[in-house]
Amino acid sequence: MNALEIKNFSKSYNESIAVNHINLTVPKGEFFGLLGHNGAGKTTTIHCITGISTFTEGSIHVMGKDVQKDYQETRALIGLSPQEFNADIFASIEVTMDFVGGYFGMKKKDRTKRIQELLEMMDLTDHCKKPFQALSGGLKRRAILARALMHDPEVLILDEPTAGIDVEQRRALWKELQNLHKAGKTIILTSHYLEEVEHLCSRVAIMHNGSVLKELEKKDFKQNGSLEETYLTLTGSAL
Amino acid sequence: MNLVRLGAVVKRETQRFLRIPIQTLIAPWISATLYILVFGLIIGSHIQLFEEMSYIDFVLPGILMMNVVLSALGQSSTSLFFQRWTRVIHETLTSPLSYVEMITGYVIGAVARSVIVATGIYVIALFFTGANLSHVGWFFFYAVMTAIIFSLVGLLVGLWAEKMEHLSILQTFVITPLLYVGGVFNSISMLPEKLQMIARFNPFFYLVDGLRYSMIGFTESNIMGGVIGLSAGAFLLFWIVLTLFKRGWKLRV
Numbered sequence: 001m002n003a004l005e006i007k008n009f010s011k012s013y014n015e016s017i018a019v020n021h022i023n024l025t026v027p028k029g030e031f032f033g034l035l036g037h038n039g040a041g042k043t044t045t046i047h048c049i050t051g052i053s054t055f056t057e058g059s060i061h062v063m064g065k066d067v068q069k070d071y072q073e074t075r076a077l078i079g080l081s082p083q084e085f086n087a088d089i090f091a092s093i094e095v096t097m098d099f100v101g102g103y104f105g106m107k108k109k110d111r112t113k114r115i116q117e118l119l120e121m122m123d124l125t126d127h128c129k130k131p132f133q134a135l136s137g138g139l140k141r142r143a144i145l146a147r148a149l150m151h152d153p154e155v156l157i158l159d160e161p162t163a164g165i166d167v168e169q170r171r172a173l174w175k176e177l178q179n180l181h182k183a184g185k186t187i188i189l190t191s192h193y194l195e196e197v198e199h200l201c202s203r204v205a206i207m208h209n210g211s212v213l214k215e216l217e218k219k220d221f222k223q224n225g226s227l228e229e230t231y232l233t234l235t236g237s238a239l
Numbered sequence: 240m241n242l243v244r245l246g247a248v249v250k251r252e253t254q255r256f257l258r259i260p261i262q263t264l265i266a267p268w269i270s271a272t273l274y275i276l277v278f279g280l281i282i283g284s285h286i287q288l289f290e291e292m293s294y295i296d297f298v299l300p301g302i303l304m305m306n307v308v309l310s311a312l313g314q315s316s317t318s319l320f321f322q323r324w325t326r327v328i329h330e331t332l333t334s335p336l337s338y339v340e341m342i343t344g345y346v347i348g349a350v351a352r353s354v355i356v357a358t359g360i361y362v363i364a365l366f367f368t369g370a371n372l373s374h375v376g377w378f379f380f381y382a383v384m385t386a387i388i389f390s391l392v393g394l395l396v397g398l399w400a401e402k403m404e405h406l407s408i409l410q411t412f413v414i415t416p417l418l419y420v421g422g423v424f425n426s427i428s429m430l431p432e433k434l435q436m437i438a439r440f441n442p443f444f445y446l447v448d449g450l451r452y453s454m455i456g457f458t459e460s461n462i463m464g465g466v467i468g469l470s471a472g473a474f475l476l477f478w479i480v481l482t483l484f485k486r487g488w489k490l491r492v
Contacts, residue, residue: 013492047492050333054491072335080333086326090258096330102247103334147330 001064003028003155003186004049009058011044018044020210021058026188028063028154031181033197034190035231036207042190043083045207046159050080062155076104079153081145083160083190089133093124093143096132097150104151111150118146121176138165142173155186162196174200198227208235245340245347248331252348255318263314263352264359267306271360274302275367278424289426292455295368300451301423303357307382308414308446310356311389312396314349316406319397323489332491338484342394342477349390350383357382370454377453377462384469385446391476398480398489417443422451427459442468 004026011019019041026032034042047053049060051071060067062074087096094115101111119125122142127135135143145161158177162170170193177200181187191197197204198221206213213234221227231237256263275295279302283294322328331341364370372378392409400406421443427435438444439460449465452458484490 052329052332052491054487072337075333076335078333080329082329084326086329088327089325091254095254099247099251100330100334102250103244103331103336105241105243105335107243 001028002026002061003030003063004032004188005059005061005064006045006049007059009045009048009055009060011041011048011053011055011057017210019048022207022210022212024205024212024215026186028186029181029184030203031177031187031201032189033201033204034188034207035194035197035204036190037235037237040207041210042207043159046080046082046157046188046190050078050157051075076151077154079148079151079156081148081156081158081161083163085132085140085144087132087140087144087147090131092129092131093135093146094119094128096143097147100147100150106151114150114152118149121149122146123172138169141165142169145173145176149180153185155188156180157188159190160192161189162191162193170196194226194228194231206231206234240337240340240343244334244336245344248336248341248344249347249351252314252318252344253351255348256314256352263310264356267310267356268359268363271302271306272363275299275364278302280367289457292457293368296371296455297426297451297457298424299364299368299370300454301418301421301447303360303382304385304443304447304450305418305423306356306360307353307385308389308418308443309410310353311349311386312393312410312414314352315345315390315393316396316400317393318345318348319394320400320403320406323397328490338481342391342480342484345394346387346390349393350386353386353390354382371456372454373456374453378450380466381446381449381453381469384473385450387473388469388476391473391480394480395476395483398483414443417441418447422447422459442472445469 002025004024006022006024008021008023009019010017010021022045034045036042044053048055049062049067051067063077065074067074087093097115097118098111101114106114119128122145124139124142124146127139132140132143141161141164148156162173165173174196177187189197189201202218203215204221205215216230221230224230224233278298279295283298286294361370396406396409420438421441422438427438427444430438445460445465445468448458448460449462452462
């Protein structure tokens, strides 16, 4: 089964085309990378998959369900860790996770148990009572990821999950993501750190100006020496 | 409707106003106390509108209604606007919450704030007057239905607003003036005949008059007309808000 199936999908903002007739398929259980420069259309695509944005052209299916017609079912299957910190800055991460668990229909007992599991997994237990605004950048990233995992989603979408965090924390986060992948989660990752994508993903799609330029298997990542060289050559940005 | 999901939205909304009690609860209680003291007692002791009632008993329902309206409007409009502004709204947009659950959650939160504010004012009023409740059922109907209507109006404002200043436009230029001329401080029978006609087109007159009837049994309108108007208004506004949420207007870019 495909975790994600995008067919002929386009999205425009007024007269500006953000995504132009793209097709993408991500099989269940894959660790998939979505690459592209700023404004390539990655976040717009993610917003349309998750329900943050609407679209009128093409179709997007998650686990065989249409994200617009069956929106409640598909949203229950997805966990999103967005590029921007969009949590209530005055609430603690514990409170935020409790609300989010509630939005996904989790009962109080299950929420409490899951919050403890995730706080330990993300090493956030000592910070769980602090307001979100009092956390460091790295802790905020982990808190946002913990929030995305609250309802134990089948598909995890991570939009720049390691932006602004130090190398030690990045490596620790990679390990957690690999564990989640081994546990059967489908992970869709966007990142500007190409070594991160190279390390974690088994397949990537390169987006450029709203279109998918090319899809690459792991064995093809280094066709020009490294994924970075391959990426720069394909996007015409090589020096 | 999933009660766990709805409960989470209600809890978020109630925690939001309980987190800032000085602004959301204590400020309206202080301002209502001043209204009761100045207009009800100090000036009111020199005013005798009707033989059978004191002026403080006449103005109290209007003061209560003003606070019910402004609390409900303020709660839902600021909550939705700030969630849009800070993008915290994405938490709910990416969840399986239905649109009815989202809207109902905002409405219950706003009604809860209005009821707490109104209860506080009623308790404060007991120190100054008997604060009659002639028809308890009507009292709750008018207070709760008004809170529902203005929480829905607040959601429209919260959707429409592009900057913080927009949040106060409706309140400053429409709601507060209409409330003040809607019979809060005076009987419309005191107005010249032509103005009385105009006053009857002011929807706030029926809200204040209905609550006044429930408290002191005095009315200048048809109570059943108010009931029909309030019920129809609530259904119409809920349908408008639901349609806009479904379309994602100003919510989903």
